[in-house]
Amino acid sequence: MIPGSFDYHRPQSVSEATAMLADLGEDALIVAGGHSLIPMMKLRMALPEHLIDIQDIADIKSISISGRDVAIGAMVTQADLINSAELQAICPILRETSLQIADPQIRNLGTIGGNVANGDPGNDLPALMQTLDASYILVSNSGTREVKARDFYEAAYFTERSETEILTAIHFTAPPAGHGFSYMKQKRKIGDYATAAAAVIIALKDGTVESASIGLTNVSDTPLYAEQASRLLIGSRLDDATIKSAVEAAKTITDPAEDGRGPKEFRVHLTGVMVERAIRQAIKTAT
Amino acid sequence: MSKMHVKMTVNGKEIEALAEPRTLLIHFLRENQKLTGPHIGCDTGHCGACTIDLDGKSIKSCMTFVGQVAGKSVTTIEGIANPDGTLHALQEAFREHHGLQCGFCTPGMITRAHSLLQENPDPTDEEIRYGISGNLCRCTGYQNIVKAIRAAAQMLNVQEAAE
Numbered sequence: 001m002i003p004g005s006f007d008y009h010r011p012q013s014v015s016e017a018t019a020m021l022a023d024l025g026e027d028a029l030i031v032a033g034g035h036s037l038i039p040m041m042k043l044r045m046a047l048p049e050h051l052i053d054i055q056d057i058a059d060i061k062s063i064s065i066s067g068r069d070v071a072i073g074a075m076v077t078q079a080d081l082i083n084s085a086e087l088q089a090i091c092p093i094l095r096e097t098s099l100q101i102a103d104p105q106i107r108n109l110g111t112i113g114g115n116v117a118n119g120d121p122g123n124d125l126p127a128l129m130q131t132l133d134a135s136y137i138l139v140s141n142s143g144t145r146e147v148k149a150r151d152f153y154e155a156a157y158f159t160e161r162s163e164t165e166i167l168t169a170i171h172f173t174a175p176p177a178g179h180g181f182s183y184m185k186q187k188r189k190i191g192d193y194a195t196a197a198a199a200v201i202i203a204l205k206d207g208t209v210e211s212a213s214i215g216l217t218n219v220s221d222t223p224l225y226a227e228q229a230s231r232l233l234i235g236s237r238l239d240d241a242t243i244k245s246a247v248e249a250a251k252t253i254t255d256p257a258e259d260g261r262g263p264k265e266f267r268v269h270l271t272g273v274m275v276e277r278a279i280r281q282a283i284k285t286a287t
Numbered sequence: 288m289s290k291m292h293v294k295m296t297v298n299g300k301e302i303e304a305l306a307e308p309r310t311l312l313i314h315f316l317r318e319n320q321k322l323t324g325p326h327i328g329c330d331t332g333h334c335g336a337c338t339i340d341l342d343g344k345s346i347k348s349c350m351t352f353v354g355q356v357a358g359k360s361v362t363t364i365e366g367i368a369n370p371d372g373t374l375h376a377l378q379e380a381f382r383e384h385h386g387l388q389c390g391f392c393t394p395g396m397i398t399r400a401h402s403l404l405q406e407n408p409d410p411t412d413e414e415i416r417y418g419i420s421g422n423l424c425r426c427t428g429y430q431n432i433v434k435a436i437r438a439a440a441q442m443l444n445v446q447e448a449a450e
Contacts, residue, residue, distance in 0.1 A: 104345060
């Protein structure tokens with residue numbers, strides 16, 4: 001499969017890249033790791049006339065942590081997320097989730113920026129970013145703005161990002177020390193997108209939930225933050241009845257596609273199974 | 288949409304060539320550089336037959352444009368054997384343990400295993416299976432591939448201890 005022709009650019013700075021975007025408009029697309037875009041280009045579902053490769057931009061490649069505030073550059077790969085001991089110490093769910101994305105070769109090039117900006121509902125990091133209440137930094141020629149992950153996704157492949165903006169970084173505050181976490185993903189085989197997946201983060205004090213957050217992957221045309229389900233857990237002692245009600249609340253907001261991963265009813269059911277397992281695993285990991 | 292000038296290191300040799308930007312690295316390696324070791328299997332990033340090493344990391348060359356690797360160092364299966372032409376421990380072990388039948392996945396499998404053993408010189412069977420999860424083999428059922436990689440790891444570790 002041979003993609004359509006394009007001109008290739010490698011800007012050295014964010015401002016150089018945004019100037020190109022402003023100039024070239026919708027004829028240009030940004031490529032980071034390329035593992036979502038290049039397959040689309042090979043199918044000619046994406047036909048950019050200009051490809052702007054942002055791999056040389058030095059200041060969007062690092063993870064910086066200050067206290068519990070985390071900033072991750074868009075060009076940080078999934079392999080980098082897995083290998084960061086600093087990140088593992090403060091927010092281990094990023095490693096746990098990244099290890100469930102695709103396979104080792106893909107994770108060596110696939111980036112966090114591409115994964116969250118692309119808008120593919122099958123991607124795993126968007127729901128996690130919603131669970132963490134992360135913000136995305138969007139930069140264009142006319143300035144910088146910050147959009148919450150929970151407000152970013154409009155429909156499959158449609159996001160709040162405009163054609164002239166680059167998602168340069170992701171910011172979030174890591175959950176409190178000792179928090180429980182889990183990303184449970186059911187997939188048909190390694191490398192597949194989720195049939196259903198759930199991210200759960202909880203903070204406990206003396207057995208009572210102080211904060212809770214649940215996100216869902218690939219069970220709607222956008223990632224989902226399960227607000228009602230999260231709220232049901234807060235203040236509880238995570239008894240079976242509470243967990244059951246949160247599971248049911250999470251299931252009601254899903255609207256999965258029917259595809260090779262199964263009929264709708266199955267994927268809704270599986271969402272519940274993933275949420276329950278993730279809650280129980282999060283309880284185990286909380287200290 | 289003119290051709291672009293690319294420079295990179297391939298199997299230790301500096302090369303320069305003209306290529307259309309839309310050229311996928313696998314096509315560049317096979318057709319321009321005449322390195323037909325890396326194979327085109329699925330052409331969709333699933334099978335891993337096109338796996339090469341880019342600056343010490345395994346990647347799938349059917350999912351990468353040639354321009355993206357300009358200035359970097361690429362190693363293919365052709366660059367894995369020892370400098371004196373004898374087989375690398377992994378190649379030896381695949382032969383010894385029957386780690387292939389048709390051989391189509393083997394270049395990608397060995398190139399990936401080569402990088403895996405640099406990341407983790409003494410992997411467990413589970414770590415080997417996880418490490419090669421991006422490489423599909425339709426013949427052997429993986430048992431002998433895992434055996435071969437484990438044997439190569441042991442051989443390399445003994446060699447290193449002796450040095």
